[in-house]
Amino acid sequence: MSVLPLAGPSLTASPLLRLIAPDYADTLATLWPAPHTPFVTAPAARRHLVCLMLAIEPGDAAPLEVARLLDEPLRKVVRLVLDPAPDGLRRALEHLGEIAWSAADYRALVALLAEPATAKHLRHAPAITVEQVRTLAALPPAVRDGGGAAVRMTPPQAELLAEAHAMLARRLEPSMLAERIGAWSRAANARALFGLVADDFRHDLPKAPHPGTDRLKPLESVAAIRDAARRYRNCLEGYVDHALDERSAIYEWLPEPGAVIELTPDSFFGWRLDQARLRSNKGVDEATRDAIVAELRGMGLHVGRSAWQVRRALNQAASPSFKLEPIDAAIAEYFTDD
Incomplete structure (x- = not known):
């Protein structure tokens, strides 16, 4: 029996053949007509070798007696399919499981076995899975x-x-x-x-929008932000990428009880206060809040409604039922544990 140019898809492949070799069932049914006994009863390594041959066979390959792939010693017939065959291919065929792989996965396996370090890794694996080969190939x-x-x-x-x-x-x-x-x-x-x-x-943080003061200092590195997250027992580390992308600037209020402050860019006001929290994300007491607000305003930073909040209020203001939240209440929300 030879691998020759085959006719159109066979309609005689059995459900078992389609289960164990789904990508090759029609071709295999032409090579071994139903009930496909020589193929389906062959050891899994032999079946994989046949499917590997179909996966890599070039169009101008010399005819091959495929029955030999099921009958002759495996170490010998491996070289009939691929010569030179990478070291470890024979053993790999014995560890691929029962179901035939796709052509792309077989080709990936052959390429990986040609790399000494990867071949060594595969040789020591108790089983070789499609997922493992796809991972290594990627x-x-x-x-x-x-x-x-x-x-x-x-x-x-x-x-x-x-x-x-x-x-x-x-x-x-x-x-x-x-x-x-x-x-x-x-x-x-x-x-x-x-x-x-x-x-x-994570490259170096961009320059802080303000150099800070004796009481309010910028956290100017990823390490500094992570250290503050540890000390304040909060989720501040999650703001590292915001700081890197200039969506946040993080400052620390040094006087007791200490607080972490986030500034965010505003389309109209520049950098503005977004939130401030004590340790464990607790809200800031009124005395500390007033001191922080005064410090930020003294630095020229905006504390108040954001440009977006002002625009939203203006869009709603024509309604007779419109009510404006007091500015002190709006600012207080930046310091509140939510």
């Missing part, structure tokens, strides 16, 4: 070689890591990028790894 070679949590993540996670790696490669010197990949490989798990990668995208 990762850049340097990240694959580093190992660690990266090679244990899901394919979508690997795709994101590959995208982040490509972006960083455009900004970092090769030696620095290699250093960062080394740090990623030492991460204990995917969460820690992605935290490191996210930090690699």
Whole structure:
């Protein structure tokens, strides 16, 4: 029996054949007509080898007696399908499970086995899954070689890591990028790894809108914001990216009881007070609030309604039932634990 140009799709593939080799069932039904006994009763490694042949066979390949793939020693017939065959291909075929893979996944496996470090990783795996191969194929070679949590993540996670790696490669010197990949490989798990990668995208904070005063100082680095989040026991670390993108500026009120203050840019007023909180996100007492307001206004920063709030009020003001919230009440909301 030879692999020759085949006619149109076969209608004789059995449900079992479509289950174990869905992408190849019609071709296999032509090679081994129903009930397809030689193929469906063959060991899984042999079936994978046949499907691998169909996945990679070039159009001008010499005819091959496919029955040999099921009968002769596996180490020998592997070379009939792929010569030279990458080291570890025979063993890999024995660890792919029962269901045939897609052509793209087979080709990815062959390419990965040609890389010594990745081939070693696959050789030590108790089983080789489609998801594992897709993950490894998605990762850049340097990240694959580093190992660690990266090679244990899901394919979508690997795709994101590959995208982040490509972006960083455009900004970092090769030696620095290699250093960062080394740090990623030492991460204990995917969460820690992605935290490191996210930090690699966090450049220095932009200059604060005001240098501050003796009582009110800007937090001018990611480390300073994280330290304040720890000391104030709040979610301030979540504002790091806001600060990086100039959507926030974070200040600390130094006199007791101490407070963290967020300024945000305003289309009309420039930077303005957005919120202030004590430790554990508690609201600010009135005396401290008055002192902070005076300090901010002394720095030339806006404390009051935002331009958006003013515009909204103006849009509603023509109504006879319109009521304007007192300015002191509007300001008090910036200091209230919500």
